[in-house]
Amino acid sequence: MDRQDEVPQALGDLISRNSTRLTEADTRLLGVLMQDPVRAAMENGTAVSSRAGVHPASAVRLARRLGFKGYPEFRSFLQSNLIDGVGDFESPAARMAARLVRAEEGGLLSSVLDSEIAALEQVRNTVSDGNIRAFSQSLRDCRRVFILGRGHFAALSSLIALRLKRSGYDSVDLGSQMHQLPEALATLSPEDVVWFLAFRRAAPVVQEVRAIAAARGAKTLAVTDLKGARIDPAPDFQILVSRGDPGESQSLVVPMTIANAVILDLAAIDEGRSLRSLNEFRAFRADSGLSKALL
Structure with missing residues (x-):
């Protein structure tokens, strides 16, 4: 979003602020997002649209209606809340679930190892x-x-x-x-x-x-x-030092x-x-x- 101080601190707040602008497709997308906000923080717009049964471009249009430049920026907002542990992501269980969703792509052990290696490489570059x-x-x-x-x-x-x-x-x-x-x-x-x-x-x-x-x-x-x-x-x-990006194992x-x-x-x-x-x-x-x- 253009102004950081205007960004609400939870997905629910974001919906409330823009409820009058939402379409039927937006409502279906938001239903999917609210049902599993952790998974929403990890998936791209195409995957979320598919789960909601709407056109792939619908996720992009929703993100823009909510004030973001595109779906990647909207997802970054969700991931930021996840790593901060606020709003829809305030429990340790939610953060662990997010890592499990990420692990589905390439296997649990590989996901953890990739996270650890990436975090250690950041240490090499920053310390x-x-x-x-x-x-x-x-x-x-x-x-x-x-x-x-x-x-x-x-x-x-x-x-x-x-x-x-x-x-x-x-x-x-x-x-x-x-x-x-x-x-x-x-x-x-x-x-x-x-x-x-x-x-x-x-x-x-x-x-x-x-x-x-x-x-x-x-x-x-x-x-x-x-x-x-x-x-x-x-x-x-x-x-x-960083212990890992959002959705990754916190090393x-x-x-x-x-x-x-x-x-x-x-x-x-x-x-x-x-x-x-x-x-x-x-x-x-x-x-x-x-x-x-x-x-």
Whole structure:
């Protein structure tokens, strides 16, 4: 559409605003779209028209009556709502259904692999070694590292904290200490670093911890996508990456790859600290006598 601020935030709103201009063919098309908005976001105009039993050009005419230049722009609007998780696409089940619809074209596993490969290629084109080095230098020079990820990224937060600990760095996984967050952050200082993982949107607790870090003078890092980028105040260093286009698998491999690159670069610049600590941990684990089930 010509003006972004005039775009309604759901398909239902769009129909209501233009109801007096709709034809019988439009009504049939909209019935199909409203019945399955997720599928509508993935199909082209010809496929939607076929399901509605109208002329293939009817979808284009509908899109123009609704204020779009053509059906591809209308579909982009639907996909944007899908990835934002608003209106007709606000549930995780709807987003998963959209990925299943996309997978029908070439097989489920192939669809997931294609999505992961495409997302990783975008990382190659958008993230530089300089971005990685800014993170690793911050970690090398700090006293402690606090990592915070919520939802799916709580698992990545835990993994980063574990790997840093084995590399000889005092790391705290805040995601596993939400019930003791005040105690964990009470001694936060300018010598510390807080590393955020925020995708789709920054959770309220991310904003709250960011405010505490700012008040305490701690350095902050963040790996986000565009939707999760609104952290205020802005982090000292931030890497923005896409985890996949609308209707594609939203990659967990992408942020994990960024984290792996940071930890590897850290080992390259910390004058052997990481390598010595890893060797010492390996020797301790072998000689500790602790049950293998615990390790």
